[in-house]
Amino acid sequence: MSFFRYFLRGKPAFRSQKQADDILHRRIDPSVSTNLQQVSRLFSGIPELTTREISLKTGQKAALVYMDGLVDKTVINTDILRPLLYGEFNQKDALESAVAIGQIKRVQKWSDIEQALLMGKSILFIDGHDSALELETQSWPERAIEEPQAELSVKSGAHQGFIETAAQNIAMIRRYIPSRELKVKELMVGERGRVKIALLYLADVVNQQALQEVESRITSLRVDAILTTGQLKELIEDNSFTPFPQLAITERPDTAASHLLEGRFAIVVDRTPGVLIAPMTFSAFFQTIDDYNIRWLAASFIRLLHFAGFFIAIFTPALYIAMISFHYEVIPLPLLLSIAESRERVPFPPLVEAVFMELVLEMLREAGVRLPAPIGQTIGVVGGIVIGQAAVQAGLVSNIMVIVVSITAIASFIIPNLQMLHGVRLIRFPMMLLAFAFGIVGIISGMMAIFAHLLSLESLGVPYSAPISPLRLSDMKDTFLRLPMWMMKKRPVSIRPNQLQRQGDRRKRREDQ
Amino acid sequence: MSRFVKKEITLLQYILAINGTQVGTSTLTLPAELSKTAGTDGWISIIIGSVLTTIVSLCIVHLMAKHPGDTMLELLTRYLGKWLGKAVMVIWMLYALFAVTVILFVTVSILRTWVLPNTSNYLIVTLLMINTYIIIRGGVQIIGRYAEFVFFFTLGLPILLMFPLKDSHWIYLLPILKEGWIPILYAVKTTTIAFLGFEMAFLFYPYLQNKKAAAKGIVIANALTLIVYLHITLVCFLYFSPDEITQFLWPTLTLVKPIEFPFLERMEIIFVSFYIFLFSTSGIPYIFFVIDTLSQLFNKKDWQLPYLLLPLFVVVFFFLKPSYEELELWKEWWGWISYFIAYAFPVMFLFYVTGYTHWKRRKIDDKVG
Numbered sequence: 001m002s003f004f005r006y007f008l009r010g011k012p013a014f015r016s017q018k019q020a021d022d023i024l025h026r027r028i029d030p031s032v033s034t035n036l037q038q039v040s041r042l043f044s045g046i047p048e049l050t051t052r053e054i055s056l057k058t059g060q061k062a063a064l065v066y067m068d069g070l071v072d073k074t075v076i077n078t079d080i081l082r083p084l085l086y087g088e089f090n091q092k093d094a095l096e097s098a099v100a101i102g103q104i105k106r107v108q109k110w111s112d113i114e115q116a117l118l119m120g121k122s123i124l125f126i127d128g129h130d131s132a133l134e135l136e137t138q139s140w141p142e143r144a145i146e147e148p149q150a151e152l153s154v155k156s157g158a159h160q161g162f163i164e165t166a167a168q169n170i171a172m173i174r175r176y177i178p179s180r181e182l183k184v185k186e187l188m189v190g191e192r193g194r195v196k197i198a199l200l201y202l203a204d205v206v207n208q209q210a211l212q213e214v215e216s217r218i219t220s221l222r223v224d225a226i227l228t229t230g231q232l233k234e235l236i237e238d239n240s241f242t243p244f245p246q247l248a249i250t251e252r253p254d255t256a257a258s259h260l261l262e263g264r265f266a267i268v269v270d271r272t273p274g275v276l277i278a279p280m281t282f283s284a285f286f287q288t289i290d291d292y293n294i295r296w297l298a299a300s301f302i303r304l305l306h307f308a309g310f311f312i313a314i315f316t317p318a319l320y321i322a323m324i325s326f327h328y329e330v331i332p333l334p335l336l337l338s339i340a341e342s343r344e345r346v347p348f349p350p351l352v353e354a355v356f357m358e359l360v361l362e363m364l365r366e367a368g369v370r371l372p373a374p375i376g377q378t379i380g381v382v383g384g385i386v387i388g389q390a391a392v393q394a395g396l397v398s399n400i401m402v403i404v405v406s407i408t409a410i411a412s413f414i415i416p417n418l419q420m421l422h423g424v425r426l427i428r429f430p431m432m433l434l435a436f437a438f439g440i441v442g443i444i445s446g447m448m449a450i451f452a453h454l455l456s457l458e459s460l461g462v463p464y465s466a467p468i469s470p471l472r473l474s475d476m477k478d479t480f481l482r483l484p485m486w487m488m489k490k491r492p493v494s495i496r497p498n499q500l501q502r503q504g505d506r507r508k509r510r511e512d513q
Numbered sequence: 514m515s516r517f518v519k520k521e522i523t524l525l526q527y528i529l530a531i532n533g534t535q536v537g538t539s540t541l542t543l544p545a546e547l548s549k550t551a552g553t554d555g556w557i558s559i560i561i562g563s564v565l566t567t568i569v570s571l572c573i574v575h576l577m578a579k580h581p582g583d584t585m586l587e588l589l590t591r592y593l594g595k596w597l598g599k600a601v602m603v604i605w606m607l608y609a610l611f612a613v614t615v616i617l618f619v620t621v622s623i624l625r626t627w628v629l630p631n632t633s634n635y636l637i638v639t640l641l642m643i644n645t646y647i648i649i650r651g652g653v654q655i656i657g658r659y660a661e662f663v664f665f666f667t668l669g670l671p672i673l674l675m676f677p678l679k680d681s682h683w684i685y686l687l688p689i690l691k692e693g694w695i696p697i698l699y700a701v702k703t704t705t706i707a708f709l710g711f712e713m714a715f716l717f718y719p720y721l722q723n724k725k726a727a728a729k730g731i732v733i734a735n736a737l738t739l740i741v742y743l744h745i746t747l748v749c750f751l752y753f754s755p756d757e758i759t760q761f762l763w764p765t766l767t768l769v770k771p772i773e774f775p776f777l778e779r780m781e782i783i784f785v786s787f788y789i790f791l792f793s794t795s796g797i798p799y800i801f802f803v804i805d806t807l808s809q810l811f812n813k814k815d816w817q818l819p820y821l822l823l824p825l826f827v828v829v830f831f832f833l834k835p836s837y838e839e840l841e842l843w844k845e846w847w848g849w850i851s852y853f854i855a856y857a858f859p860v861m862f863l864f865y866v867t868g869y870t871h872w873k874r875r876k877i878d879d880k881v882g
Contacts, residue, residue, distance in 0.1 A: 326629075330779045438640060441628050444786045445640040448793060451666075452644055455658045456651040469662035470523055 024111045028130050032061045035125045035132070039065055042114060049117070054084060060127040070120030072139030075101060080122065080135060103136035115194065142168075148251035148273070150418055155290040158254045166196055166270035169253070173200060173266065173275075176257035181205070187218050189232075193225025197232070200256075201265035207496045210279045210460040211265055218267075229274035232267070238458050243423035246459040248277040248285065255289045263497025279462040281494050282454055283479045285417040286310070291482050299482040305414055307480060313412035313424045314450075317354045318435035318443050320404045324350040326439030345395035351436040353397055357405045358428060360387055365409070466494035521722045524730050526657030530717055530798065531734040533660040534710030536741050537795025538619045541763045541788070543707050543742060544749035548758045551700035553686050553750045556743055558697050562704030563739040565856075570711040570731040572859045576866060577718040578727065585715040586809045592866055599810060601858075605715075606806040608854045612709070613799035615847050617641070617826060618840055620792040627766060627785045635830040642823040644793065649801045650820075653720045656797060663790045670787060671741065673780075674748050674765070676772050681751035705856065706848040707742060711735060712855040713798045716805070762837075 023042060029035050036051055043049040048068040056062050064080060079101045107113055108131045113123050120138035145168075147153070148161035162169045170184060185199040197218060201211055217236040226232050229249050237246045250256055251273050256266045259277045267276035286306040291299040324343070328336055346353060364383040368376045391397045408428070415421045427450065434442035457464035467475035472493045477483040489505070491497045522530070547555025580588055585605070590598030621637050629637065648659050690697070714731055721727055749764045761767050772780040800822070808816040835843070 327779075327782055330777060330782055332773075332775060332778050335776060434640075438632060438637070439629060440782065440786045441624055441632075441637065441789065442640065444789050445644055448644045448790065449647055451662060452647040452655075452659060455662060456647060456655045463658070465658060465662070469526075469658045469665075471525060471661060471665075 024109075024114065026110055028108055028110070028113075028125070028132055030128050030130050032063045032125045032127050036063055036065070038110065039113075039117075039123075042110070043117070052081070054081070056084060056126070057086075062124060062126045064122055064124050065117065066122035066137060067117055067120060070140065071122060071137040075137050075139070076122060080124070080137070084124075101135055101137070105134040106131050107134045108132075119194075140165075145172075151250065151252050151255070153252070153290055153293075155293045157290050157293050158252070160253055161251045162253060162256075162268075162273040162275055164271050164273055166198055166268050169268045169273075169275060170198055170200065172253040173256050173260070173268075176253060177202070177260060182260070185215065187215070189218060189221050190223055190225040193227070195226050196270040197226070198268040198270075199265060200260060200268060202260055202263070205261070205263045205491070205497050205499050206265050207263055207279065207462065208498060209496070210462060213460050214265070214267070214278060226269060227272070229267075229269050229272045229276055232269055233276055238460065242453065242457060243426045244282065244454065244457065244464070245285065245417070245419035245423065246278075246280060246457060246464060248280045248417065249274040249419065250277055251275070252289065258289050258292075261491075261502070263491050263495045263499075279460040279495060280464075281459065281462065281466050281492075282457075282464050283468065284492075285420045286415070287478070287482075288416045292485065296482050296484045300480075303480060303482055306416060309411040309414040310420075310424060313408050313415070314427050314431055315443060315447070316404055316408050316411070317358055317428060318431040318446070319440075320400070321350045321354050321432055322435040322439045322443055325436065339398075339400055342398040342400055346398050346401075347395075348397075351432060353401050354404070354432055355429065357387070357397055357401055358408070358432070361405050361409055362425065462495055467492070520652060520654040520720070522654055522657035522717065522720045524721065524723055524726050526661050527717050527721050527727070528730045528734045528737070529664045530657050530660040530794075531711060531713055531731060532737045532741075533663060533791070533794030534713045534798045535708055535734070535738040535795070537616060537710070537792055538623065539707035540741065540745055540791065541623065541765045541785075543703070544746045544764045545758055545761050546703045547700050547746060548750070548755065550703065551696045552692065553755050554690060554692070554697050555700055556686075556746050556750065557689075558700035559704050559707075559739065559742050559746060561698070561701050562708055563735055563742075565701070565705065566708040566711050566738075567732055567735045569856050569859055570714055570735060571728055572863045573712065573714045574718065574727045574731055576859060576863050577715065578724065579866065581724045582719055584719050584809060586806065592862075592869060602806060602810060605854065606803050606810075608850060609799045609802045609806075611850065612847060613796050613803065614826075614829070615840075615843050616792065616796040616799070617830075618835060618843070620789070620796070621830065622837065622840060623763070623785060624789070627763075628782055634834060635827050638830040639827050641789075641793070641796075642826055645797055645800055646820065646823055648793075648797055649804065653717065653801070656801060657717070657720070659797070660794050663794050667787060667790050670784065670791075671744055673769060673772070673784065674745065677752045677768050678748060681748075682754075683751060685750055685753075685755055686747075702848065704742070706844065706851065708735070708738060709847075709851050709855055710738075710795060710798070712851075712859070713802065716798060716802050 020042070023038055026038070029038075032053070036053075039049070039051070046067075048070070050066055050068045052064045054062050054064070062084065064076070064084075066076065107116065107123075112134070113132060116134045117123060120140065122135040122137045124133040124135060126133075142165055143163050145160050145163055147159040151161075153159060160172060162172065174182060179202070181203045183201055183203045185201075187197045187199065188194050189197050199211070199215060199218075214236060218232075221235055223231075223235065226235075233245075233247050233249065234240060239246065248259075250259075256275050256277065260266055264277055264279060267278070269276070286303065291303060294302075323331060324339070331339065348356070360383075364379060364387075368379045371379060388402055392399055392402060412421055412424050415424060431443065431446050434446040436442075438445070455463075455465045455469060463470055466472055467479055474490050475492050475494050477488055478492065486503070489503050490500045491502045493500070543559075544555070547558060551558050577583070577585075577588065580591065583591065586598065586602045589601050592598070593601060617638060620641070621634050624637055625632065625634070648655055651658075711731065711734070714727075718724070718727055721730070745765055749758060749768060752768060753761070753764060758764055766781045766785055769780045769784045777783075804819040804822060807819040808814070
């Protein structure tokens with residue numbers, strides 16, 4: 001057995017974690033060379049580990065250890081090595097005064113040193129000291145701030161998007177809310193790939209219960225690593241067996257800021273540009289920050305379009321199947337005749353036809369997403385011409401079906417949230433099956449199941465279906481419609497924020513002047 | 514607070530849940546049934562029936578208010594002792610079971626008659642039971658939210674019923690009291706079945722957030738039901754001639770039949786499909802009542818076994834295929850049973866409880882004195 005284990009895993013650096021723990025729990029030795037030995041044992045098989053031994057002016061030996069590639073070389077050269085080699089420093093706080101960088105920490109435990117090195121920090125050992133210095137020298141390739149492709153702002157909103165560095169993302173949010181009340185709670189998650197998760201909230205506004213709930217859920221996580229926000233989302237959400245997202249992911253700081261101001265909190269995960277927003281309600285997925293950037297009448301109209309898109313995308317193919325195979329008596333004769341004419345040569349039953357076409361649509365969409373933009377357009381052309389015309393002419397599908405599919409596609413594209421869109425795409429298929437088996441009764445009971453399911457969902461203790469049911473009348477100003485900004489004097493009640501009032505009476509103030 | 518009561522419902526949910534339980538399959542048949550006994554004066558019977566129901570509902574609220582937070586079983590055992598209380602509860606459970614069976618059979622028969630003539634009973638019930646499971650698993654809170662949602666979602670249906678009013682004849686209603694009060698009072702019997710569902714106040718009361726508003730809430734719920742029934746009955750009476758209406762089994766559906774668009778005919782098919790929402794809110798509280806009572810009787814929390822009732826319904830529908838006449842008979846039985854259980858029992862029990870507490874207090878007073 002042990003042979004196989006050896007064969008599979010290779011020779012371990014330590015025979016067991018126990019031996020590593022033995023080193024990790026040891027104290028730091030005053031002698032630099034023993035320390036360096038320990039480091040090289042801990043980091044055996046990791047060639048990036050670089051050690052630079054220097055002799056200080058005082059004659060002491062010192063050693064700087066860092067991981068090549070994770071550190072900023074110029075900082076190490078100009079701000080650490082140069083002052084150490086040539087500079088003057090006090091004997092009293094020799095170590096601290098030696099280096100010229102912002103953050104210095106004294107560490108005494110090997111486990112801290114191990115973590116610090118892996119994070120890209122540098123460690124400075126000096127002879128005669130039983131502690132080491134942890135120097136903030138991290139640097140990693142960083143993307144420039146761009147507009148997120150998935151959440152484009154077309155209505156002259158901000159064009160900044162989050163990047164892969166948590167500190168930058170938090171700074172971007174803080175630029176929108178430069179308030180003392182914007183607090184950040186930092187949590188570390190992951191046994192192997194430790195990742196910093198920052199919980200951002202407005203201390204006097206946030207729904208405290210939900211905040212405590214999410215904090216306890218995050219701290220109780222025992223995972224290897226969290227690579228994307230989606231993983232974290234799935235680990236902490238209330239109900240996994242649902243097509244509907246209960247937490248939102250955004251890549252836009254203005255969206256995050258507006259959610260924070262409404263009493264939600266944002267979860268910034270280091271190394272991913274997606275920021276989690278919670279607690280969410282169903283209707284909040286149909287709001288976008290752009291709604292507040294255009295006139296309220298147009299915004300209300302677009303809101304209604306979004307909701308209509310949700311229903312049309314789910315029910316149109318199902319309705320087509322139900323009408324063709326069950327309730328043709330509902331369609332008036334002239335219309336029925338023209339539908340029958342177009343279906344005359346189609347060899348498939350309506351369900352097969354519809355499922356086939358919807359699957360083709362999904363494939364086209366997936367193909368378009370995966371391919372780079374120039375080739376993606378080709379897919380559009382192929383799909384449009386081949387499916388749109390050739391299939392009809394060949395008598396494989398009916399004209400009406402092509403129309404149904406395109407309506408579904410367009411309707412689903414106007415749903416502003418990607419995760420909600422994915423849910424809608426999935427629900428369509430069971431709906432088609434129900435319509436095929438039970439006609440309109442199947443559609444209605446499917447609708448009932450969706451509603452019942454939505455009503456029973458919760459997002460971190462907040463009813464998912466609010467403000468529709470439980471009814472919150474004051475939130476209705478910003479649910480199906482988007483009434484003028486001055487009317488929204490209260491934050492959304494559905495999220496149960498700590499502090500409701502968000503603006504004063506503009507009219508009154510104006511009259512006073 | 515009782516350990517069975519977990520999550521609360523708002524006043525609006527309480528009102529609409531009770532209203533939803535009341536408004537069900539009767540909406541389709543009530544006008545025809547009324548016109549058979551009371552002619553076009555049937556709408557007066559509805560008002561009388563509603564007053565009667567409101568009085569009994571207030572009795573229920575008064576009873577429950579004696580020990581707010583107690584479930585029905587706890588209240589019964591408090592006054593009737595452990596065994597008699599449980600026995601009464603079992604009778605109530607059987608009553609609810611019978612009620613939901615009738616509601617389900619009527620729903621399925623309506624759906625089969627109007628929409629799905631070739632689909633088997635048990636398949637339709639399977640569909641309904643899946644939805645029922647999703648809702649009752651969430652307890653009273655989700656039932657309340659569902660009722661609230663369905664009420665607003667189906668608000669369009671009564672508006673649709675206004676369309677035929679353009680061909681209405683107010684003369685049909687006249688003369689009022691053409692045959693005296695006797696047929697009207699006789700027709701109250703029919704309306705009381707339509708108002709059944711108020712007894713679910715026993716179920717919903719312990720969950721109500723603001724218990725002081727319970728009496729107000731149940732009056733509003735009954736008034737809402739009254740408005741729904743009056744609206745439907747009056748529209749039917751105004752549109753159909755007094756003789757014509759007795760010919761129909763489901764006059765409300767015949768009412769929407771003439772509505773046509775260039776792209777849509779046979780409106781009633783879509784209409785009746787949306788009525789499934791209303792049927793569901795009237796059946797689900799009864800099913801939940803049965804399941805909840807079972808777990809209370811056996812004193813088990815979060816008991817999964819009673820949910821087997823739902824697949825059991827499917828089995829029942831597989832074997833039992835009653836004719837329309839049999840269904841009518843069952844409905845009549847339900848009506849008769851309800852007089853004793855839903856109408857008489859709360860009033861009697863209130864008298865008993867009042868007398869009991871009075872007697873007990875006197876006894877204590879005597880001892881002290």
